[in-house]
Amino acid sequence: MNRKRTLFLPAMALIILLGLQSGVNTALAQPPGQRPSLPPIPITSDTTHTLTRHFVPASAAKKTPDAKGFIQRWLVLEPVKKDIARNSILTDSYLRTTLSADNFSSDYTIIPKNGQTVKVGDQELKWYALDSKTFNVNLYHFTYAIDKPRYGILVWLVTVIDSPEEMKNVRLAAGANSASMWWLNGQEALTIPGDRDMVADNVTSQRLTLKKGKNVIRGAVINGPGMANFCLRFLNEKGAPIKNLTISYR
């Protein structure tokens, strides 16, 4: 009996091992023909077009940069629809031509009013004064929230920075998906061409001066496919974020 059991157990082990082995081989082989389509993933996210999910309508309350110096309060214009198949077309030249043509004003110090509509080409577009709930401003969330085109868009932006004193040798540091251009007090400060990702401090301006009092920042973010967003802050001479600013939309 004992001897039989001794033989029986290794035999069973061999059979199980061979079975497992064949299972492994089957699992590795590519099944022939088309696979059946997978069932759709049920939507559990909130699909409503709600601006307050990611933004707070800007108020007169004092707003300062966040703990890392990022500017979260912006006037955001509804998107200008653009036909952009690939972001690699967003070269310096393309940006200059397009932003010059599809512009609501060539006065880069102008401060639009919250709720005001402006004309860009044949499109009537409305300004929204918003505080982003995150360090960056997600323009995909914005355009989804207001139920406007989410891809192939140009979004104009304005904010007003109040500086307690003149600050020399500061740099405007931005990251945007995809391309963008930025102006400070009417002067071009930064161009970010190409198929970019939203990376903090991806590009910085040359040394600039923030004047005491109000400084107007104008921006334009342009994106084809994918998510559009940006982040922006100022860095001091040592590369540290500048936080003693107040931000308004007026």
Add this chain to the structure above:
Amino acid sequence: MKQRIQIISTIVLLLMLLSATAIAQVGKPFIHDPSTLMESDGKYFTFGTGGGGLISTDGWTWYGGGVRPGGGAAPDVVKIGDRYLIAYGATGGGLGGGHNGRILTMWNKTLDPNSPDFKYSEAVVVASSDGVEDNDAIDPGLLLDPTDGRLWLSYGTYFGFIRLVELDPKTGKPIEGNKAINIAIDCEATDLIYRDGWYYLLGTHGTCCDGANSTYNIVVGRSRKVTGPYLDNMGRDMLKGGGKMVLDATDRLIGPGHFGRTVLENGVEKMSCHYEADLDQSGRSVLGIRPLLWKDGWPVAGDLFKEGTYEIESVRRGYALELAVDFVRMPGGMRFNRNSDEPIKPVASQQLADVINTWPAGNIPARIGDYMGRPHQKWTITDAPNDTTGYLGGPYYKIVIAGTERALAATADGEVVTVPKFTGASEQLWRIDQLIDGTYRIMPKLVPNSGKKLALVSIGDSSPTLAEFDFNSDNSKWNFKTH
């Protein structure tokens, strides 16, 4: 087709020659057994065997003119307070036949023979060997211990042991009652240095004084105590012949020996030595200056910068320095999901001729972007023509977009641009130093209208500028990559 192959072969050969160029010091840098480099009166000095020494105003071009009385061999120098202590071996280390040796020290307030303060004190004997004992008192190396201010002298050659004795940093004489101890065997030209809690003993092994056939090479061991034991990376005591390689011969520079360390600033260090034979300079013994790197706590000789065409990579994110020009797409888009039976053929890289006409004619800003192997990202770096100046260990370089004369230049407002044509102006000349971690610092010779010493820095991932060098920041570091 054949002609084309010949042209390509010629270009490849030229590129190989270009990329192989790496020269030692220029001028008349002829010396044997150089002392550690010293700065005095705005110049660099090193002294060698037989008396005399070399002087350089910039660290790149060296000429004779140094004055060291006493003859003998292989001096070393250390600065203590506002004075220089010079040690030298009065004898020849067995070359003359005997091993009866003496080490002497003397002081001077300056190393510049043109200075009114130039006057050596009387030399005093600080160590000796009787010709029978297992030591030959030549090849002194001096260390002023930065942790406690004590002064140490190592000395000796292949005849027995390397010895260590303490000297009085006020007098340069031996401390009364102090006895020399053995710290290594069967090497010569030792030098002691200290870094981050370790004492390092550098020694030279191999054959000296046989030109291109010299097998001289520099090795190192380290110890937590200045008195040893000095162990190599395998735990082998230098008293048993241990030593980890710091520098041996390269293709054209043969037989390095007589290590000396120079710390320029945090992260920027150089080592000096002599090569027994520089095959590009008649096979003569010349002064060598290389970057000194530190890897896992061990000193390693860095690379002499080689001329060539490179991607200049910012260590900050890994992006590459480039012209701020429109990106030009290559033909074709998505290449996957194709008929797999299609014949496979190579796709030509984008060429300069494909894009150069899209570039503006005037100044073009520099930018940093993800490397794509495109013409606006390839930089040819060569020794600047018609410029004989340099810095410790290297000449100034011309940096242009490959195949063009469009040159990288510093601007008066502390930024970087490219100018359409290289003129040789100082703001277009660049200093390249390999740092102790193997990355590089790139600095303009001159920032116009500025007395500041600035380096090429990544202030954003995509934004180059000029700013003060900070070794602790990857913003200040660059790599030169070939593909």
